Amino acid sequence: xxxxxxxxxxxxxxxxxxxxxxxxxxxxxxxxxxxxxxxxxxxxxxxxxxxxxxxxxxxxxxxxxxxxxxxxxxxxxxxxxxxxxxxxxxxxxxxxxxxxxxxxxxxxxxxxxxxxxxxxxxxxxxxxxxxxxxxxxxxxxxxxxxxxxxxxxxxxxxxxxxxxxxxxxxxxxxxxxxxxxxxxxxxxxxxxxxxxxxxxxxxxxxxxxxxxxxxxxxxxxx
Amino acid sequence: xxxxxxxxxxxxxxxxxxxxxxxxxxxxxxxxxxxxxxxxxxxxxxxxxxxxxxxxxxxxxxxxxxxxxxxxxxxxxxxxxxxxxxxxxxxxxxxxxxxxxxxxxxxxxxxxxxxxxxxxxxxxxxxxxxxxxxxxxxxxxxxxxxxxxxxxxxxxxxxxxxxxxxxxxxxxxxxxxxxxxxxxxxxxxxxxxxxxxxxxxxxxxxxxxxxxxxxxxxxxxx
Numbered sequence: 001x002x003x004x005x006x007x008x009x010x011x012x013x014x015x016x017x018x019x020x021x022x023x024x025x026x027x028x029x030x031x032x033x034x035x036x037x038x039x040x041x042x043x044x045x046x047x048x049x050x051x052x053x054x055x056x057x058x059x060x061x062x063x064x065x066x067x068x069x070x071x072x073x074x075x076x077x078x079x080x081x082x083x084x085x086x087x088x089x090x091x092x093x094x095x096x097x098x099x100x101x102x103x104x105x106x107x108x109x110x111x112x113x114x115x116x117x118x119x120x121x122x123x124x125x126x127x128x129x130x131x132x133x134x135x136x137x138x139x140x141x142x143x144x145x146x147x148x149x150x151x152x153x154x155x156x157x158x159x160x161x162x163x164x165x166x167x168x169x170x171x172x173x174x175x176x177x178x179x180x181x182x183x184x185x186x187x188x189x190x191x192x193x194x195x196x197x198x199x200x201x202x203x204x205x206x207x208x209x210x211x212x213x214x215x216x217x218x219x220x221x222x
Numbered sequence: 223x224x225x226x227x228x229x230x231x232x233x234x235x236x237x238x239x240x241x242x243x244x245x246x247x248x249x250x251x252x253x254x255x256x257x258x259x260x261x262x263x264x265x266x267x268x269x270x271x272x273x274x275x276x277x278x279x280x281x282x283x284x285x286x287x288x289x290x291x292x293x294x295x296x297x298x299x300x301x302x303x304x305x306x307x308x309x310x311x312x313x314x315x316x317x318x319x320x321x322x323x324x325x326x327x328x329x330x331x332x333x334x335x336x337x338x339x340x341x342x343x344x345x346x347x348x349x350x351x352x353x354x355x356x357x358x359x360x361x362x363x364x365x366x367x368x369x370x371x372x373x374x375x376x377x378x379x380x381x382x383x384x385x386x387x388x389x390x391x392x393x394x395x396x397x398x399x400x401x402x403x404x405x406x407x408x409x410x411x412x413x414x415x416x417x418x419x420x421x422x423x424x425x426x427x428x429x430x431x432x433x434x435x436x437x438x439x440x441x442x443x444x
Contacts, residue, residue: 096285
């Protein structure tokens with residue numbers, strides 16, 4: 001069976017878990033505490049980060065964008081990229097938005113400060129960084145709302161990898177109670193739609209010792 | 223004609239300039255000082271970063287990974303991704319390595335501290351960050367050397383987007399004299415090969431007021 005080395009609060013891991021589940025590809029999840037820099041794991045991926053996908057024949061794939069494109073090319077149904085070139089570019093632009101800009105300004109900041117530091121026993125959250133992340137997420141939620149008021153899904157009329165990338169980040173932040181959903185009804189309605197897909201179930205049942213997600217976390221009709 | 227909004231020391235812009243030149247696609251370059259946050263530019267790309275490609279019909283594309291995949295799909299010759307799925311994944315993994323890890327640990331650190339701060343008149347370089355970047359680049363050059371001792375090009379037997387992504391970062395750093403080429407002869411030989419391609423010419427003739435690249439910068443046989 002396929003194996004996926006992941007971390008529960010890694011948005012890049014969550015994106016690939018959503019892709020695998022949507023394409024109905026079975027996978028065994030292996031949690032990797034990347035900060036321990038385990039030698040056998042570094043041999044799989046010298047970059048030292050998750051996700052890493054190991055195919056049934058032992059082939060190793062790293063980097064969430066490379067893994068996604070590989071799965072889309074080799075297991076195309078259901079498609080998570082549109083057919084038209086410009087729409088594909090728009091979906092990939094939004095993946096870049098969330099995995100680049102949103103991650104740097106929000107996820108990496110808030111998840112590192114409020115969750116990873118606790119898991120790694122690496123001290124107290126830096127309140128200036130937490131405040132900056134909490135400010136930035138509002139602008140991003142407004143952008144999500146703006147997009148889905150004009151399109152049914154983030155990148156167009158069909159669900160794409162852009163929706164999964166965005167929802168992967170937001171689900172990590174929702175787990176630690178850090179998404180101010182009141183900022184945008186449209187964004188909240190879109191997230192409820194993504195969250196109600198069967199592919200999302202495994203993410204909603206994640207447990208992390210010492211963390212209690214808010215009651216709405218696993219409720220698709222929040 | 224196509225227009226590319228770029229910055230001379232943006233590795234993401236340089237990657238797309240190399241792709242356009244290798245595919246023999248003419249483009250007019252427009253320099254964008256992204257830190258000025260020009261409103262007309264933010265309308266083109268709300269993320270506020272370069273590169274942004276505007277097609278002859280006015281279509282706007284942003285995010286260097288999305289732009290690359292779009293150009294590869296619509297102007298496939300010469301191909302910059304291999305044909306086989308696993309080799310494509312390897313090329314994309316290495317693009318992720320350079321545009322993610324290398325950028326965070328090296329380019330973003332050294333170019334920001336040693337060049338952008340001067341261009342933006344934003345104070346003096348932070349010497350701790352400069353030292354960290356100078357340390358990190360050595361490990362990365364060794365990795366480049368290790369790869370090209372085993373393969374002719376970074377991702378395999380043919381030149382791919384991985385070579386252009388890596389060379390785009392290294393050329394920015396070489397411009398400010400920050401690549402310790404003595405660390406790896408194999409990496410240096412590989413870079414000389416990439417640099418001698420006609421597609422590289424436009425990068426080597428870039429001028430930046432107040433900066434004098436080292437004499438070997440524009441010499442393919444350095």
